[in-house]
Amino acid sequence: MEAVSAAQIIFIVVALLTVATTFLVVTVRNLIHAALWLVATLFGIAVIFVLLDAGFMATVQIVLYIGAIAILIVFAVMLTRRVMQDVGPQSNENWWLGTIVAAVFFAAISTLLWSIRWPALPGAVVGDTVLALGRSLVDPNQYVIPFEVASVMLIIALIGSITLALPGKQSE
Amino acid sequence: MSIANFHPNDLLAILPELALVVLAGVIMTMDIVLAENRKRLLGLTTAVGSFVIIAAAVIFSQPNGELIWGGMISNDMVAFIFRLVFIFAGGITALLSVDVKGVAHKGDYYAIILGAVVGMCFMALAADIIMLYLAVETTGIAGYVLAGYVHRSSRSAEAGLKYFLFGAATSAVMLYGLSLVYGFTGETNLTAIASVLASGKVGISVILASAILILVGVGFKIAIVPFHFWAPDVYEGAPTPVTGFISTAAKTAGFAVLIRVFITGLTASEYWLPILVALAALTMTIGNLLALAQKNIKRLLAYSSIAHAGYALVAFVALSELGVAATVFYLMVYVITNLAAFGVVILVSRSGAGEEIAGYAGMSRRSPYLALAMLVAFLSLAGMPPLAGFFGKFYVFAAAMKAGLVWLALVGVLNAIIGLYYYLVVLKVVYVSPPQEGALAIEVPRAYSFALVILSVGIVLLGTAASPWFEWALSAAQGIF
Numbered sequence: 092m093e094a095v096s097a098a099q100i101i102f103i104v105v106a107l108l109t110v111a112t113t114f115l116v117v118t119v120r121n122l123i124h125a126a127l128w129l130v131a132t133l134f135g136i137a138v139i140f141v142l143l144d145a146g147f148m149a150t151v152q153i154v155l156y157i158g159a160i161a162i163l164i165v166f167a168v169m170l171t172r173r174v175m176q177d178v179g180p181q182s183n184e185n186w187w188l189g190t191i192v193a194a195v196f197f198a199a200i201s202t203l204l205w206s207i208r209w210p211a212l213p214g215a216v217v218g219d220t221v222l223a224l225g226r227s228l229v230d231p232n233q234y235v236i237p238f239e240v241a242s243v244m245l246i247i248a249l250i251g252s253i254t255l256a257l258p259g260k261q262s263e
Numbered sequence: 264m265s266i267a268n269f270h271p272n273d274l275l276a277i278l279p280e281l282a283l284v285v286l287a288g289v290i291m292t293m294d295i296v297l298a299e300n301r302k303r304l305l306g307l308t309t310a311v312g313s314f315v316i317i318a319a320a321v322i323f324s325q326p327n328g329e330l331i332w333g334g335m336i337s338n339d340m341v342a343f344i345f346r347l348v349f350i351f352a353g354g355i356t357a358l359l360s361v362d363v364k365g366v367a368h369k370g371d372y373y374a375i376i377l378g379a380v381v382g383m384c385f386m387a388l389a390a391d392i393i394m395l396y397l398a399v400e401t402t403g404i405a406g407y408v409l410a411g412y413v414h415r416s417s418r419s420a421e422a423g424l425k426y427f428l429f430g431a432a433t434s435a436v437m438l439y440g441l442s443l444v445y446g447f448t449g450e451t452n453l454t455a456i457a458s459v460l461a462s463g464k465v466g467i468s469v470i471l472a473s474a475i476l477i478l479v480g481v482g483f484k485i486a487i488v489p490f491h492f493w494a495p496d497v498y499e500g501a502p503t504p505v506t507g508f509i510s511t512a513a514k515t516a517g518f519a520v521l522i523r524v525f526i527t528g529l530t531a532s533e534y535w536l537p538i539l540v541a542l543a544a545l546t547m548t549i550g551n552l553l554a555l556a557q558k559n560i561k562r563l564l565a566y567s568s569i570a571h572a573g574y575a576l577v578a579f580v581a582l583s584e585l586g587v588a589a590t591v592f593y594l595m596v597y598v599i600t601n602l603a604a605f606g607v608v609i610l611v612s613r614s615g616a617g618e619e620i621a622g623y624a625g626m627s628r629r630s631p632y633l634a635l636a637m638l639v640a641f642l643s644l645a646g647m648p649p650l651a652g653f654f655g656k657f658y659v660f661a662a663a664m665k666a667g668l669v670w671l672a673l674v675g676v677l678n679a680i681i682g683l684y685y686y687l688v689v690l691k692v693v694y695v696s697p698p699q700e701g702a703l704a705i706e707v708p709r710a711y712s713f714a715l716v717i718l719s720v721g722i723v724l725l726g727t728a729a730s731p732w733f734e735w736a737l738s739a740a741q742g743i744f
Contacts, residue, residue, distance in 0.1 A: 200439070203472050210449055210464070231273070232333035237394050240385050243284060244401040247378040250291075250371045251408030255423075 102142050109135030118181070126165045133157050147221045273331045276338045279320040279346055280384050283353075286312040287377040294370020302368035306361035307710065309373040313354025313380075317347055328742050330390055334452045337390035337527075340739035344591055345387035345519045348598050352512035353380035355602050358714040359609055360504040365413040372412060376508065379405035383516035389523055391452045392441045399437070399480070399520065403430045406513055410501040422500030426509075429483060429493040437480025443473040444528070453528035460531050467534055474535035477524055484517030485572045486510075487546040498565035503612060506561060507605030510568045511598040518575060518594055522587060526743060540580045544671055547573030547678040554685050559618050560608055563685065564601070567644060570682060571597050577675050578659040581666035587740035589658035592733050596643070596655035596725050603640035603718035606711060607633060614705040620689055625698025630705040634693050636715045643722045645686040646679050651725035658733060 112131040119125050133156045140149035182189075227233040274281070289312070290305055297304060326343045330336070353376050366372045382401030389395035407430060411423015445451055447469050448459040459465065482490035498506045529535065550570030557563040575597070578589035608618070610633060616622035627634035643652035656679055663672040707715075725732055 199472070203443075203468055207447065207466060207469055209446060230333065234333070234335070234393070236277070236332045236335045236385075237391075237397050240382070240394070240397045240401055243378055243381055244397065244404060247375055247382075247401065247405045247408070250378075251375055251404065254369075254371050254375075255408065255411060255414055 098142055102139065105135050105138045105142075109139070120181075122168045123165060126161060126168060129164070130157050130161045133161060145220070147224060270331075275323050276326070276331055277336070277388075278324050279316050279350060280381050282316045282319065283313075283350070283377050283381050283384070286316070287374040287381075290370050290373045290377070299368070302370075303361055305370050305373050306357045306367060309357035309377065310354045310361075310710075313350050313357065313377075317350050317354075320347060320350070326742075330452075330454070334454075335391045335394045336385070336388040337523075338388070339742045340735075341522060341587070341591065341743055342384075342387040342519070344595070344736065344739050345515065346384045348515055348595055349380050349383040349387070349512050352508060352515075352598050352602060353377060355606075355714055355718065356504050356508040356512075358710050359507065359602070359606050360502075361710045362613065362708050363502060363504055363609060364613075365416070366502050366504065369412075372409070375405050375408055379409065379508070380512070383512055383519075386516045387519035387523075389520070390454065390527070392444060392456075392524075392528075393451050395453075395520060395523065396434075396438065396441055399434060399484070402513060402516055403434060406430070406509055409505040410497055410509065412505065413502050416500075418500035419502060420500075422497045425493055426497045426501075429490075433480045433483035433490065437477050440473040440476025440478075440480070443469060443476065447473075453523060456528045457530045460529065465531075470529060470531050471534045474525070474529050475538065477529075478535070478538070481517050481521050481524070482542070484520065485514050485575075486569050487542055487572050487576060488549045488569065489545075491546070491550070491569045494569055495562045495565040498568075499559060499561045499618075503561065503605060503609045506564075507602050507609075510564065510605070511601045514568065514572060515594045515598055518572075518579070518590060521579060522590070522743070526582070526587065536580060536582065539576065540668065540671060543573050543576035543580055544674050545573075546570065546576060547675060551678045551681040551685075555681065557685075558620055560611075560620050560623070560689070561618050563620065563689070564604060564608070567682065567685075568601060570678060571601075571644075573678070574656060574659050574675060577668075577671055578662045580671070581662040581668065583662065583666055584737065584740040584744055585658075585665055586662040587743065588733065588737040589655075589662040591736040591739060592729075593655040593659050595732065595736070596651040596722075599718055599721040599725065600640050600643040600650075600652055603636060603715060603722060604644065606715050606718065607637045607640065610705055610707055610711055614703075616702075616705070620692055623689065623692050624696035625702065626693045626705070628698055629702050630707070632712075633705055633707060633715075636719050637693055638690060639719045639722055641686045641690055643726070645683045647683075649723075649726045651722045651729070654726055654729040654733070 109132055112128045112135065115128040116125050116132060119128065133152060137149040137152040137157075140146075140152055228238045229235055286309065290309055293305055293308065294302070320343075324343070326338045326340050328337075328339045331338050336342075356376055357373055360366050360372070360376075379402050382398050382403075382405060385394060385398035386402060389398055407423055407427040410426045411420050413419040414423065444456060447465050448456045450456045450459055460470065479490065483493070486494040494510075498510060501509065525535070525539075547570050550566050550568075550573055554563055554566035554570065557566060571593075575590050575593045578586045578593060580586070581589070611623060611626070612618050623637075626637070639650065643650035646652045646656040648654075656675070660672040660675055663669075663675065
């Protein structure tokens with residue numbers, strides 16, 4: 092058994108905190124609290140990106156997910172709901188079945204992950220990672236097509252969410 | 264990291280997708296510019312545009328079997344056939360939408376359909392799991408919006424939400440599988456993944472686990488047992504043209520992913536094959552048995568489409584050139600036939616007769632031609648010669664027999680008999696039951712009669728002259744083995 096490095100300790104702590112806050116996101120009844128726990132979750136994921144030497148992704152995670160999306164959720168909740176407290180039951184009579192499935196799934200995946208000797212993957216990009224990332228996204232021999240498809244997907248999501256959110260005309 | 268080895272021809276290969284995106288932009292612009300009483304042009308333009316794109320694709324985008332765009336997409340014949348099928352289904356869906364209340368005059372509705380078609384095309388083209396996942400999500404998000412499009416109707420809203428929740432959960436599970444694949448091979452390209460697997464350095468448990476996890480995502484898309492629970496509710500609640508689209512094109516796109524991931528990528532078939540064989544048998548049987556009890560035509564077609572996914576899977580598990588060719592041919596037939604069936608359903612529910620099978624009573628006397636279209640579609644779904652569905656099933660069972668899966672072919676034949684029964688029950692209502700008092704002829708706008716004529720001719724053509732189409736599918740299958 093090798094000695095546990097500092098990075099591993101940080102990872103374990105952060106990972107546990109991330110899972111715990113995620114659990115709180117879906118269990119607390121106050122919507123604002125849920126949104127704030129979501130901020131904590133997203134921050135935990137940003138730390139994991141840092142541990143993976145993906146500084147740019149960590150920045151994006153904080154600026155976009157925490158700075159924009161989570162804050163937007165908070166605003167949306169505050170502006171649209173007069174009642175911040177969610178009412179009604181949080182689970183139905185099948186909750187135990189869901190728990191069993193989730194537990195089995197968790198057990199299976201973690202047993203699997205423990206049992207494998209993972210191959211060493213190519214190391215992180217040396218040098219300016221942002222430059223390499225930016226280039227790879229517009230390079231026809233790398234990721235330009237997925238990049239463009241992602242933009243089609245985002246436009247569909249944008250149009251779709253506007254369509255679903257707009258109040259309908261009376262004629263229909 | 265340069266564009267030195269970029270071939271302009273690669274742009275021609277994705278010409279259909281580029282054109283679809285442009286067409287979506289045109290539709291959105293027309294939506295703003297057109298006067299309210301001319302909005303019908305939106306759907307017609309979408310349909311005509313799609314058919315023009317098919318013609319352009321046949322002329323300019325013939326596949327060469329190479330991996331292009333940095334290995335992201337595979338420009339081969341399988342992808343080509345699937346893409347033509349998707350664009351055709353998108354065009355027909357637009358045509359079948361032009362007089363449906365709630366969706367007909369909405370530019371964004373047609374634009375989202377076109378976006379979904381783009382996603383499906385890339386699902387068929389994908390040769391890399393990053394590309395694959397993005398394409399699956401593109402199709403998925405468009406599908407969720409379409410299913411919930413008439414969100415002031417609580418049933419459509421429920422359909423959209425249900426589709427979304429199931430889709431999000433299953434694609435998250437699939438992402439687990441894909442990241443496992445990347446974790447143990449260090450590759451994202453499916454061909455490269457296959458060569459790592461061939462080296463034998465990867466343990467059984469990992470391959471099996473990732474195959475199962477990916478199968479959850481794909482199984483949702485193609486609605487096989489046990490990932491079929493969403494299908495009847497979503498099919499019933501979604502606007503009917505969308506139901507037709509989801510049950511044909513989206514399902515076919517799922518099979519394209521199945522072929523890509525499981526034949527090109529996870530080549531170690533001995534581990535996951537038994538699971539797929541069992542699922543094929545279960546899917547056919549459960550789909551058909553549940554269809555027997557349905558009173559609502561959309562739910563009946565939902566369960567029947569589950570069963571049809573089972574038949575297509577029977578051919579797939581033969582894992583041979585013949586098997587893949589039979590899958591592709593079966594899906595071509597299924598898309599055309601099911602779109603025709605949904606076309607009739609749209610017209611009948613437009614006329615106010617509702618979606619219950621009882622509402623079809625005496626349709627042959629009210630609208631003989633429409634009843635004829637329904638007869639052709641349902642007999643083809645049932646697999647009666649000389650219609651396309653017969654040859655579809657014939658090739659499927661032949662492929663299974665040849666691969667030594669005689670019992671599976673037998674289960675399939677038994678299921679075809681169950682299927683025949685409930686399709687004939689509907690046809691009996693249409694042809695034998697007396698019409699309700701004062702029932703008028705069902706109004707068939709010209710766009711719909713055009714679509715139904717194309718589809719019916721297609722069903723007869725794929726049946727009476729099946730072999731050139733099957734040869735085409737076979738040449739595609741030979742390209743991927």
